[in-house]
Amino acid sequence: MLDIEAAQGTTDISSARLSRLSGFSAPQVRRDLAYFGSFGKRGVGYSVRGLRDAIGTILGMDQPMNLAMVGVGNLGRALLAYRGFARQDSQFVVAFDADARKIGSTVAGVSVEPVGKMGRLLREHDVRLAIIAVPATQAQDVLDDLVGAGIKAILNFAPRVLEAPDDVMVSNVDLAVEVEYLSYSLANR
Amino acid sequence: MLDIEAAQGTTDISSARLSRLSGFSAPQVRRDLAYFGSFGKRGVGYSVRGLRDAIGTILGMDQPMNLAMVGVGNLGRALLAYRGFARQDSQFVVAFDADARKIGSTVAGVSVEPVGKMGRLLREHDVRLAIIAVPATQAQDVLDDLVGAGIKAILNFAPRVLEAPDDVMVSNVDLAVEVEYLSYSLANR
């Protein structure tokens, strides 16, 4: 969103404009931003550049975040190549797969390693966030390995409820849920 | 979640157990379910089978929902093959791509058609929900075409804010946002 404005050369943006772009109400936008500090100028709006930097800092994206991908099937490949990640300072540093034929290959500039080396390589590369893109049947095993390697944040794309210790955050992206939500919305106008 | 229980032969499930599996509190589960009707038996719990059917009906998944995929790159391919969708009665009936070399091929049993035929084929196949998995630069054009073809529900995977008429629902799956959320959670314990 802020990228669009930056690309258009806009330097300042009002909460009203952010409202239109984001779908949140203008007072909402102001309150949420004010929660983290005073970023805006009265009578002018928010500096696009300043806002982006501030949000980056708040999200902890100002310092690089090393990511690992587990599973290099279609989905893993797509995610490795996904443009959205590149805009932040997060980056994939290593990928893993169980298929011996894929080991040693490179996908989107990231080398594919055997799952057996996960523990060691995750520590070596200082990976703090891992993404699970393996078949549902293997997802829990992968999660257990990741937890064993000290990973505290996991993004799971496998359509399965996974068990994890309380101090490990697991965020599920269940693509079917999105379709269900839209289906429900269609059925109820 | 309910699939897990069904697979284990469990016939009834309590709100307490659903709470552990879903992460929502037990009263929360009960209230949400009660909102749609009385599905549970006091002293016993909810029938797994009954619940699944009821939820399916509520979501409008009891009748088939035809889906179209626009964009057959890595992400489109991954989504077409995604297991999660198959469990419901939703199904992909057609896919589109701008690349002439892909036209006529079949991905996960779905034939790839030229984007130029989108309007006609969407109507022919009675598609009501389309998924956008094209590069960000082309996403808005695709959305406009879909809207022109009468599609009222769109799931967008391109990392871009899209403009759509008020009566068209656009659900964005921004994969970067998920990483940002976990990154923020990591930074703030």
Added chain:
DNA sequence: GGGTGTGAAACTCTTCACAGCG
């Protein structure tokens, strides 16, 4: 004038506690 930041009101959502039924 224009747009932020924020107190106060309105609203929604969550939790608690328990009556009541199987």
Added chain:
DNA sequence: CGCTGTGAAGAGTTTCACACCC
């Protein structure tokens, strides 16, 4: 007895309105 369904209390969130500053 065990667990649902739900009124009432509590917490959190959104909206409104406007003082204040650029």
